[in-house]
Amino acid sequence: MTNQTFDLVVIGGGPGGYVAAIRASQLGMKTAVVEKAELGGICLNWGCLPTKALLRSADVLRLVKNADDFGIRVAAPQVNIDKVVQRSRDVSAKLQRGVAGLLKKNKVTVFQGVAQLLGQSQLSVQTAQGEHKLTAKHIILATGARARAIPNMQVDGQHFWSYREALVPKSIPKRMVVIGAGAIGIEFACFYQSMGAQVSVVELSDRILPQEDIEISNTVAKSLKQDGIHIYTGCKVAEHQVKNGEVQLRIEGAQAKSLSADVVLLAVGISANTENLGLEKTKIALDRGHIVTDEFCRTAEANVYAIGDVAGPPWLAHKASHEGVLCVEKIMGLTVHPLQANKVPACTYSHPQVASVGYSEAKAKALGKKIRVGKFPFVANGKALAMNSSEGFVKVIFDDASGELLGAHLVGDEVTEMINGFAIAQELETTEQELMQTILPHPTMSEAMHEAVLAAYERALHQ
Incomplete structure (x- = not known):
């Protein structure tokens, strides 16, 4: 010793x-x-x-x-x-x-x-x-x-995976059920779907990415469904068994359904x-x-x-x-x-990406704030169109009385790189006036950030 x-x-x-x-x-x-x-x-x-x-x-x-x-x-x-x-x-x-x-x-x-x-x-x-x-x-x-473990679902590296097994697959399963629609579950759902798996997501909450602003959650859900991912919200796994080399699951809740999968990925928190x-x-x-x-x-x-x-x-x-x-x-x-x-930014690297900082619209209202909300779609942004990245939008929430930036929520390509601007603005206690007066380069997708601020005060120039 x-x-x-x-x-x-x-x-x-x-x-x-x-x-x-x-x-x-x-x-x-x-x-x-x-x-x-x-x-x-x-x-x-x-x-x-x-x-x-x-x-x-x-x-x-x-x-x-x-x-x-x-x-x-x-x-x-x-x-x-x-x-x-x-x-x-x-x-x-x-x-x-x-x-x-x-x-x-x-x-x-x-x-x-x-x-x-x-x-x-x-x-x-x-x-x-x-x-x-x-x-x-x-x-x-x-x-x-x-x-976090799920009772009666033990990670075995074959039919039941944690994130560790999901990071080092020897092959892409034909059918995968992801239990949990937080950031980890949705990121893996996007990856495996893009690699050719038929993916279903089961989430106990009434929406995916439940920590995000509801408009963001709904936008991502719509996009994932268009990509072919099946989403079952307000649901839980009631029964499961491994039979004939596959996992058979019965889910109950808002959508009752029987599912079969080669692999079940457990992503229900930590x-x-x-x-x-x-x-x-x-x-x-x-x-x-x-x-x-x-x-x-x-x-x-x-x-x-x-x-x-x-x-x-x-x-x-x-x-x-x-x-x-x-x-x-x-x-x-x-x-x-x-x-x-509330000033810690969060990012989800799904397709499309999600990034946020501060309060959601619902949270700001629950706190009794009188707010101004501005939104600007990437479909109206020149750089986004040039990049074929027109999906998504920027949403900002301001305190009507003080001009304080209460929250910012982005969905779209590479928004995880853009959220930093709003995080810095919050830390510096910037108001809408400084953000409006800030000159952003053209053409960039970040111009949508400026336009969203303008939109909150009915001053948007490009929509």
Whole structure:
């Protein structure tokens, strides 16, 4: 057993943990990270990044299939799923090496192993080389989350998949049922449909992407149905069985239906990774499975903090990274502002893409706000027409009294790159006047953002 002392030990090397460690080192803290699996966490290795690599292959396939629209004649494309998957894994591997390099560059000690809190600033870390006892002035828990299980549906890698199996298919199933229509479920539904699978989506809520503005959800649902994806909202799986090499399901609710599938993908949310951390040796409290923290990520245990998915929603990598920096800077006595959840942008890389920040129209009204709403369709945008990307729109919501930008909701090609403008505007407390006076370049799809703002005040120029 070795004994070492650190200013900060971070448990978890995902987008929250490794960023917190780097920032701590920049501020002069002797820092260590404990990671039981791969550096970069689920996001980099089995989530955000490899999924986007797969979806990029789907985008290329879709573009090639529609090449004739651009006056380009090509042979019928063929999918090499092994190469599609290998490219995705290569992207993750390259990024993982990058994270390792950043931690080394910043002189962060990395322990590949499993950590447990012992109380009173003590930790035990079990690695392949043996046990290490660490003493830390501060400890950050950044252990993330895992896919939530469904009772009586055990992931077996054959008929029942989690996101891990969905990222590395050996072949494309002919029929797939996706249970859950949040961002993860819808992204995989889009990918597998584009690769040739017959896809059905079952969602307990009354609409897909239930966290988004209802107009966005309805637009995406219409588009997915046009692509051939079957959507069953307000439904749940009542019974299922594996028979004759296929999964047979009976769904009930708003639409009663019997479905058959080669593969069922479980995408019904996440559960925080709090088990076997030694929390019972501390004063740390849980709420619905997540660690309770204050606005500066502090738990009820002195000098122990929690960030990212393990500390609750929104369950987004960039939220975890922001909390990591915020937490460390607060520890070091710097002036920081608490995270405002409604200012955390969210993106879904479906086809079409979805991006949002702030309140939905329904939420703004529920808060008693008198609002102005502006919308502008991409079909009226020159660059979108030139790119054959005219599906979707930009929607903005303003407080009528103050001009505050309460929310922005986009659906269409590459809107995940456009939402940043509205996120910056919210952080700077920009009003409609500044947004109207901002000059956006022409021709760009982002001009639709400007037009939507104008539309909220009945000043749109191109509709």
